[in-house]
Amino acid sequence: MKIKVIVFDLDDTLYDEITFVRSGFRAVSEYFLPQSPHAMFAKMIEILEDAGRGTVFDKTLAAFGLRTKNNIKKALSIYRSHIPDIKLNEDAKEMLEHYKNQNIPLYIVTDGNKIVQANKIKALGLQNQVKKAFITHRYGKIHAKPSPYCFVKIAQLEEVEPHEIVYIADNSNKDFVEIKKLGFHTVRIRQGMFQDVQKSQEFEAHEEIKSLFTLKNILKSESL
Secondary structure, three states: OOOEEEOOOEEEOOEOOOHHHHHHHHHHHHHHHHHHHHHHHHHHHHHHHHHHHHHHHHHHHHHOOOOOOOOOOOHHHHHHHOOOOOOEEEEEHHHHHHHHHHOEEEEEEOOHHHHHHHHHHHHHEEEEEEEOOHHHHHHHHHHOOOHHHHHHHHHHHHHOOHHHHEEEEOOOOOHHHHHHHHOOOEEEEEOOOOOOOOHHHOOOOEEEOOOOOOOHHOOOOOOO
């Protein structure tokens, strides 16, 4: 495998996304119940585990007698704009440093709210680790994954062919299906909320790993 460029997903690939969720819940709890934020935080976690993220703020604020349209909007704003307390996974930290030291161009392609994703990248110090982080929504939601738009831009920037680029990500629902058709190499890391998802071969990556440390076995130095 001749790989010249490495591209990483962000959430549940380089860090555990649940830590961002918890960080956001803490920020919201501290705003609405500064004297006893732990109670509200615990309620949010309970609702998250029972019903998922979609109704967390609505149900939590209702439980504390604080549910109004403005408060729901405020909670969402705080969640999205707060500076998160998150850190890179150890394997991500080591692999980023390893391939950066080999002068391999490193990129990120991630979906999500532009402010949220930018704050994550800054909190993780990734602006100093990669050449560029492509937040797909900056180019319009039409170019979010599975669109290959940002990957094609990386190939053009680096003047390489798709098969010389590898993308490492966690979500087989959308991360690999379209870029595989263009010849990009793909690696799925089985961790995070999508680790147990099983899709048809069309959607799955070329290879699977359980830790980014395993990249050293797949992307051997002589192939770079």
